[in-house]
Amino acid sequence: MNSTPAPISESASPSLHAARLRSLQSLGIFCGFAAGAWLGGAEAPIKLVNPDISPITISLIMVCGVFLARWSVPAFIRGTSHVGADLRQAPHLVLWAVLAGCMWAVANTLTIYAIRNVGLSIAFPLWNTNSLLGIFWGVVLFKELQFAGWKKWLGVLGGAVCMFAGATLLAVASSHQAAPGKAALGIAAALGAGILWGTMYIPYRKAYLTGMNPLSFITFFTVGELVTMISLAVSYRGISPLLHEVVNARAVLFWLMLGGFVWVLGDLFQQYATKYVGISRGIPLSNTNQLWGLLWGILVFHELQGGTRTVYSQVISGSLLMAAGAVAIALSSATEREHSSWRSAADREGQRYGIEDEYVRAGMEGRAFGGPQRSRTALDWFLIIGTTGLFGLLASAARLPHMDITLSWAAALSAAMLALLVAGGLALWRTTRFR
């Protein structure tokens, strides 16, 4: 990928320099692929958990891990004082971030009902429509793909449809569902989750067009996520049964919270992808997480073992379709003309909410804004050390269940994910200093 360091301190230019635009587009596309790997890898620790625990409790414990990660990772990368600086510039985005977090929690809970009622093979393709809805909102509300030309349109839309078809085949192949009951409710739940996730990208795009840093956005996003998830868990389970279940699950708390932590790293890449290539490209690319989930399932957990020839042909065709779709989207990056229409959408945001023009432009171009770099505070160290300590404590109480796992494949996939993390982190640092 092209991660040529750009002149970070350059002042705002009326038109984004072509080389800088290419650099940011490549960065966004790379982040989309890295997001797929980490979001898919987040499923692995959860597979180690006893299925007797209720799905709502599993979701809640994961979200606790997510909450810790969403505060400690920004504290580690840039320090939370940057969050305050962003908040002062664009306070209205706090509301959008919390709203998006609430949407995520409701969508995630709906998927539990969808899987329970209609099985993964029907539910997954339905909620995977989120990327098509994301493209729709990107085009209608944020002028994405405007002046893109028919080839780019074909690349993005055709790629997303290809990925949708591939995802459907993979879901059918990997499902082990029983006869579905309450089908209508299950389908409604899956479609509802897809609509919620697809619409959740409106706040994402809004924040990044306005110039907010993804590391700031996620800290407010997670407040909505945690509050909604606690409310849902308490109202569904009751406080006492919920606490009892969490205490009984102490041996697997580490795996669930680790799943949440890994998921956050994937989501962070997804946020940067959304920022630099928009929702119409970033979201379908990060939906390659299904391929990574499948790799973990087949290679590490021996899923699909003894499957029929039909199942294996579905897996191969589905994977090829998804990969082809992702490549088509990756090759359809925004032109300078399309980017100029993004800028006009950004100007609309700036004018509407009275945001400083230079802040909006600097955010879009991944440049510095304002005074000198702020150093880490005591709060940052507290978050970093506290989260590390808590994870260490939970790890000491964790037990690896007796499962047939191929550790060599687990190590190989983890190494591939770490390589993507390091490469993505370096590219983000060199190109934008994590802006």
Added chain:
Amino acid sequence: MPSDRFRTMFRAIATDIHFWIPFSVLIGGLFLLDKLR
């Protein structure tokens, strides 16, 4: 005046279709979740 700034901000949010679309979808999702319980 900070209060003026917040009043302007909330007015801008209240008249922004970008807010009402996700908000309506969220309410719809909560309604659906209630039906599924």
